[in-house]
Amino acid sequence: MLIRIFEYIRKYTKLGHQTLTHSTPTESNASSAKSHSTTACGQDESARRNAMWHSLRSALRGDKEAQYQMGISYLYGQLGLDRSYFHAERWLNEAAHQGHPSAKRALQDAYQDLAFS
Numbered sequence: 001m002l003i004r005i006f007e008y009i010r011k012y013t014k015l016g017h018q019t020l021t022h023s024t025p026t027e028s029n030a031s032s033a034k035s036h037s038t039t040a041c042g043q044d045e046s047a048r049r050n051a052m053w054h055s056l057r058s059a060l061r062g063d064k065e066a067q068y069q070m071g072i073s074y075l076y077g078q079l080g081l082d083r084s085y086f087h088a089e090r091w092l093n094e095a096a097h098q099g100h101p102s103a104k105r106a107l108q109d110a111y112q113d114l115a116f117s
Helices: 002-021 027-060 064-076 085-097 103-115
Strands: none
Touching (some): 064 103
């Protein structure tokens, strides 16, 4: 089930990236493009919110991959979350203590970025 959650996250994160980077519509189809983008953004927002809640639920149950995902999401402001180094550190520490291979490295990189910024 967790694999499906992360596939879902990746799918809708990519969709959101494509929605944000598409070119501006021409004047002739501006109204139809506007209504389509509003619907896509609403669906995208809902998908991100659902993905965040699924990750949070799994992370609270002790899943180290979900804890890592929550830490990365807070670190970079993904899944509709505000950027929070405090929360990112908490979740990445949890994942690192459980032996997640990338969590410790992500923490080291974040500390280094903060030290030199």
